[in-house]
Amino acid sequence: MSIASEPMPPPLASADRAELAALAEDTIAKGSKSFAAAAKLFAPEVRKSAMMLYAWCRLCDDVIDGQHLGFSRRPVAEQPEPMERLNHLVIETLRALDGDTGLHPAYLSMADVVRRHALPTRLLIEHLEGYRMDVGETRYETIEETLSYCYRVAGVVGVMMAIIMGARGDRALDRASDLGIAFQLTNIARDIVEDARLGRVYVPAEWLTEAGLEPRDLTDPARRDEVAGLAMRLVDFAEPYYSSSLVGLSALPARSAWAVATAHGVYRQIGLDLKAKGAAAYGQRVSTSRAAKLRHVGLGALKVAATRIPLPARRSPKLWTRPSGRAIGAERTSGDRRTRL
Incomplete structure (x- = not known):
C-alpha cells in the first residue's frame, strides 16, 4: 500500500445528503429488517450517517455475491468474474473518496460519511479485504482465522x-x-448450509475434523445433526463477544446506545432460536419475529439504563482483538489530509 496525501472534498450540502439518506433508508428497509428496526432509535443525524454507511456495505455485499439487496442471485454467465467485481468496488470507492460524483449513490453516501466523521480510510480497505478473502476462496484452518x-x-x-x-x-x-x-x-451459524452450497466454508477445518465432517458434508441432509452441532458451537462461541460488547454502551450517547443494545438483542436472538430448533433448522434461514424485535427494543432500554449506573469498572474477557494501530480520534482523515491506497 502506497501513501499519498491530498485535499479531501467537503461533506455534502444538506439537501443532497437528505436525498442520499432517503435512498439508503429504502435500501435498509428491503435488505436488513433487523438493522432497520434498530436504526429508528438513532438521533436523526446519526441515523442518516449509519444508514448511508450501511448502503455502501450492502452494495459491496451484493456486488461480490451477484445479488440485489441480498436476494435474486443473477446467473453466473451474466456476471463479471469475482476478482473483477472486487476490483470494481475498490476503484469506485477510491473514486468517490476523490470527489467523483458520477457514481452509484451508495459510494457517494460512503464518501460523505467518511468526510463528515473523519473515518480512517484504512477501515474501508480492511472491509474490502474481507471480500477479497471471499473472492479468493480462503479456507480457514483455525477459529482464529475465522475470527x-x-x-x-x-x-x-x-x-x-x-x-x-x-x-x-x-x-x-x-x-x-x-x-x-x-x-x-x-x-455463519445460520447460513452454514447456504454458504456451503456456494462453495464458502467459514467453519474452521479443525472444527469440521472434530465433528467428523468434510466440507462437502455440510450440504448433505443426512449429516444435519452434525451440522446443527457446528451451528450450536458457533452460537456458543459468539456469547462472550455479545457479553463484552455491552461494556461499550457506556461510551455512546443514550439514543445510540439504545439502538445498539436493540440490535444486540435482536441478532443474538437469531442464535438462540437457531439453538432451540437444532437439526430442524437445517437449510432454513432463521429470523427474528416482529414481536421479538419489539421486545428487544424494551430490553435494549434496560441494558442502556444499567450502563448509566456507576459501578466498579468491569474487565472484559480476553477475546480476539482487532489489529492494533494509532488510536482513532488522533488520526486525521478529513479536512485537508487523508491516506490513500
Whole structure:
C-alpha cells in the first residue's frame, strides 16, 4: 500500500445528503429488517450517517455475491468474474473518496460519511479485504482465522458505526468490534448450509475434523445433526463477544446506545432460536419475529439504563482483538489530509 496525501472534498450540502439518506433508508428497509428496526432509535443525524454507511456495505455485499439487496442471485454467465467485481468496488470507492460524483449513490453516501466523521480510510480497505478473502476462496484452518475474517466483514463495520456515534479510544472501539464479530458468527451459524452450497466454508477445518465432517458434508441432509452441532458451537462461541460488547454502551450517547443494545438483542436472538430448533433448522434461514424485535427494543432500554449506573469498572474477557494501530480520534482523515491506497 502506497501513501499519498491530498485535499479531501467537503461533506455534502444538506439537501443532497437528505436525498442520499432517503435512498439508503429504502435500501435498509428491503435488505436488513433487523438493522432497520434498530436504526429508528438513532438521533436523526446519526441515523442518516449509519444508514448511508450501511448502503455502501450492502452494495459491496451484493456486488461480490451477484445479488440485489441480498436476494435474486443473477446467473453466473451474466456476471463479471469475482476478482473483477472486487476490483470494481475498490476503484469506485477510491473514486468517490476523490470527489467523483458520477457514481452509484451508495459510494457517494460512503464518501460523505467518511468526510463528515473523519473515518480512517484504512477501515474501508480492511472491509474490502474481507471480500477479497471471499473472492479468493480462503479456507480457514483455525477459529482464529475465522475470527480474522469476521473482523474484516463485520467487526470493522462496528468500529466505523461507533465512530459515527461519537465513540473514541481503543476500549470503546474494541467493544464495537466485538459486537460486529458476534453478529458475523451468528450469520455463519445460520447460513452454514447456504454458504456451503456456494462453495464458502467459514467453519474452521479443525472444527469440521472434530465433528467428523468434510466440507462437502455440510450440504448433505443426512449429516444435519452434525451440522446443527457446528451451528450450536458457533452460537456458543459468539456469547462472550455479545457479553463484552455491552461494556461499550457506556461510551455512546443514550439514543445510540439504545439502538445498539436493540440490535444486540435482536441478532443474538437469531442464535438462540437457531439453538432451540437444532437439526430442524437445517437449510432454513432463521429470523427474528416482529414481536421479538419489539421486545428487544424494551430490553435494549434496560441494558442502556444499567450502563448509566456507576459501578466498579468491569474487565472484559480476553477475546480476539482487532489489529492494533494509532488510536482513532488522533488520526486525521478529513479536512485537508487523508491516506490513500
